[in-house]
Amino acid sequence: MKDETSNSWFTHIRIILQKYSLPTAFEIMNNPPSKTLWKKQIDSAINKYWEESWRDEIEQKKSLKYLNLQELATKHPHNILKTTQNNIRDISKATIKAHLLTGTYTLQADRK
Numbered sequence: 001m002k003d004e005t006s007n008s009w010f011t012h013i014r015i016i017l018q019k020y021s022l023p024t025a026f027e028i029m030n031n032p033p034s035k036t037l038w039k040k041q042i043d044s045a046i047n048k049y050w051e052e053s054w055r056d057e058i059e060q061k062k063s064l065k066y067l068n069l070q071e072l073a074t075k076h077p078h079n080i081l082k083t084t085q086n087n088i089r090d091i092s093k094a095t096i097k098a099h100l101l102t103g104t105y106t107l108q109a110d111r112k
Contacts (some may be wrong), residue, residue, distance in 0.1 A: 020045040063104045 058064045084094040099105035
């Protein structure tokens with residue numbers, strides 16, 4: 001078995017499965033789930049991982065205290081991100097809007 005620093009495809013799959021607390025590739029091959037069950041399991045595991053990660057980050061950073069924990073949704077992006085195109089100008093605009101919404105944007109009045 002190769003180590004974690006290997007650039008092998010199998011190593012990347014093993015790391016991803018561990019990250020999201022999914023069964024190992026060997027377990028999946030021995031007992032393959034149906035396509036719909038596997039999709040639900042992956043979807044649930046990824047959402048759970050990111051929600052826990054966000055909750056930890058929200059608790060650690062006081063700048064995120066205004067973020068509503070009940071409305072964390074991984075499948076439904078915020079309206080700011082829905083209207084953002086894939087270009088540098090729109091992405092920088094969305095970043096500024098997100099900073100304004102979370103109260104982390106430094107205004108000139110705050111600087112003085």
